[in-house]
Amino acid sequence: MGIPDENIHPTATGNAAKTVAEHQAKQDLVFYSGWFCPFNQRVWISLEEKGIPYQYKEVNPYKKEKHFLDINPKGLVPAIEYQGKALYESLILCEFLEDAYPDYKPHLLPTDPFERAHARLWIDHTTKAIIPAWHRLLQGQTKEQQDAARQELYAAQGKLAQEVKGPYFAGEEFGLVDVANAPWVAREYILAEQRGYDSAQVGNGWSEYVERLATRESVGKTTSEEDKLQVIYDRYLRDEAQSEAAKAIRAGRVIP
Known part of the structure; x- marks a missing residue:
């Protein structure tokens, strides 16, 4: 129930x-x-x-x-x-x-066609590799499931970390690759507390990158209190959540 x-x-x-x-x-x-x-x-x-x-x-x-x-x-x-x-x-x-809204800045995607395509490649990596592993670790119920998902997540995040120019993905400017990842890195404390996740294990400066994203003003302004979020995530930790993402992870499908 x-x-x-x-x-x-x-x-x-x-x-x-x-x-x-x-x-x-x-x-x-x-x-x-x-x-x-x-x-x-x-x-x-x-x-x-x-x-x-x-x-x-x-x-x-x-x-x-x-x-x-x-x-x-x-x-x-x-x-x-x-x-x-x-x-x-x-x-x-x-x-x-x-x-x-072209006149509203900052621009979250580069204007240079190559750099824009490069950003989209790593947004795609986030979608296909990082987020599914994150949710598999969150919902995994056995030690074996959690260990496998944790290593998968470390590897996926590590690949992205190697591409981060610093302080943000594309350098000084906060952009769409950062936006794509920010909500999950701001929730990494749940994995750390409940699933043995340690951002330091990712390497390549991931922990520092996570800190910059999690403390970004726009992230803070759109994040609710932790105790209210915890009620939501408790359902995922028991693998009882009925969201489309949770059901997809349980069924081994792509998150819609």
Whole structure:
């Protein structure tokens, strides 16, 4: 049996709640959000980094409104409405913000075509190697499962760490590779406390990179209180979570 729905806090808390309060006015861009979702946080970080005006709307994952399901048949956050038209999928939305708001800086993708493609390669590595290993370690129930996932995660993160120019992936400028990873590195304390994870084992300056991402202002402004997040992650630690990501990991499928 999973945790009853009422035990999950319905809205953002802490610094994230303050950010929500600042974005209630009507805007051309409406951000449909789930405060606890790391995929969702990517878009939220991008909005805050670029200073794009947006209206924040929280989506109750257990009672989705008809309008939200009409604009996003998947029923998943994040999603946006932009001038009455809808889009979803976190990384697609992050790139959309780059294209739709070219005058809002910083630019999260390089303007040079080669460097832009290079960034996309490592975003793809994050999607296909780092995040699945992260979730396998989180949900693994046996020592064997956890040991295998931990080593897989160290290896995947180590490959990315070798590419980090410092202080951020592309150098001085915070960019989309950093955004793609930030929500998970900000939650690494859960793996450290519950799954024997040690960022120092990754090497190549990963621990220092993680610290820079986790303490980035946009990350802090979009992160809720740890005790509220813990209620969510306790379900994953018992492998009882029913999110699409959790179900995909259990079934050995790609995270949707």
